[in-house]
Amino acid sequence: MTEAKKSTAKMLRCPTCGERVTVKSEDFPFCSDRCRKIDLGKWSMGVYRISSPVMDPDLLEGLEGNERE
Numbered sequence: 001m002t003e004a005k006k007s008t009a010k011m012l013r014c015p016t017c018g019e020r021v022t023v024k025s026e027d028f029p030f031c032s033d034r035c036r037k038i039d040l041g042k043w044s045m046g047v048y049r050i051s052s053p054v055m056d057p058d059l060l061e062g063l064e065g066n067e068r069e
């Protein structure tokens with residue numbers, strides 16, 4: 001029982017696939033280089049999707065111009 005607690009303290013789950021990863025792993029906190037790249041891809045896509053509609057100046061200008069005319 002106590003041994004299980006010790007091992008979980010040094011193990012985390014890969015954010016991509018949920019596989020257990022040791023802190024000593026080269027790709028920590030991911031289980032592999034592949035999972036790290038997948039997670040990075042998710043983040044970059046998420047940031048792009050969230051910021052694009054709000055930060056796009058052309059879109060805002062187009063909407064304002066239409067309303068004023």
Ligand SMILES: [Zn+2]
Nearest residue numbers: 014017031035
């Ligand atoms: Zn993984």
